[in-house]
Amino acid sequence: MMFKMMMCKEATHLMSRQLEVPLTFQEKLSLKLHLAMCSACTQCNQQFHLLHQTGKYYERLIELDAGTPPGSGGDNY
Amino acid sequence: MHQVTAEGTQDRMQRLVAVRPRLVSFARLQLRDLARAEDAVQEAIEAAIEKDDTFAGRSGYETWVFGTLKYKILDALRAQRREGGWQPLEDELDEAAIDRQFQKNGRWEQEARPSNWGNPESTLHSERFWQIFDLCMTALTDTAARVFSLRELMGLSAEDICRETGLKQNNCWVILHRARLRLRACIERDWLTEKT
Known part of the structure; x- marks a missing residue:
């Protein structure tokens, strides 16, 4: 089988899907290889991860609004 | 002893007042309707007041209220869906909006090339980031916003999302992928313009 380099659009599919289910070994490898060579996709991957954390942070924002003492949210301020 | 309990109650009520606006914006992101969002928050707050004495001297009050709100939001979403208030989910499966971010090859x-947003920790602590996030969520289609928030804000699993929306898992992934791409493009536009 000839190895074909994955393109950015396809890479974003894998970046998104890895937040839902574990990727296959082959997929992981292709994504890793692509990310190592593509700075735009590396940024995109980080942005997807940041969006993935929004739920957790919302909870923290609510604790902050309530004036809950630092530390009780489980993080350092 | 009784005095202490009353003060505790008053303190918890003040905290509820303080968190209410944030709870409403959270609910509105998902219900896409301010009146329904306010109703869901109202119900969660009423439930919290009813349970107030079980929280005397205990932490985690806001977390509990937030957890209750999530259930109320799910109830409201189900009601919206039953009433036919959802657009056809398949509308979401059109490629055009995403294709604009990529060349043919x-x-x-x-x-459209993604740029660096700076330190994720400080981004997520910036009040301005959350305002932009809110605006960009509002700009998403109803379906994309719902599926994204069920997954990322409510933390539901893919199976649960399929059950709540009636979507097939594969379509759910497609919608999530597009929602993420659109959100990142929208956030980047506003976030980076302001930072420079």
Whole structure:
């Protein structure tokens, strides 16, 4: 089988899907290889991860609004 | 002893008042309707007041209220869906909006190339980031916003999302992928313009 380099659009599919289910070994490898060579996709991957954390942070924002003492949210301020 | 309990109650009520606006914006992101969002928050707050004495001297009050709100939001979403208030989910499966970010060969379009947003920790602590996030969520289609928030804000599993929306898992992934791409493009536009 000839190895074909994955393109950015396809890479974003894998970046998104890895937040839902574990990727296959082959997929992981292709994504890793692509990310190592593509700075735009590396940024995109980080942005997807940041969006993935929004739920957790919302909870923290609510604790902050309530004036809950630092530390009780489980993080350092 | 009784005095202490009353003060505790008063303190918890003040905290509820303080968190209410944030709870409403959270609910509105998902219900896409301010009146329904306010109703869901109202119900969660009423439930919290009813349970107030079980929280005397205990932490985690806001977390509990937030957890209750999530259930109320799910109830409201189900009601919306039953009443036919959802657009056909398949509308979401059109490629056009995403294709604008990529060239035919699958590379990023020059103007759509993702940039560095800076330190994620400080981004997520910036009040301005959350205002932009809110605006960009509002700009998403109803379906994309719902599926994204069920997954990322409510933390539901893919199976649960399929059950709540009636979507097939594969379509759910497609919608999530597009929602993420659109959100990142929208956030980047506003976030980076302001930072520079």
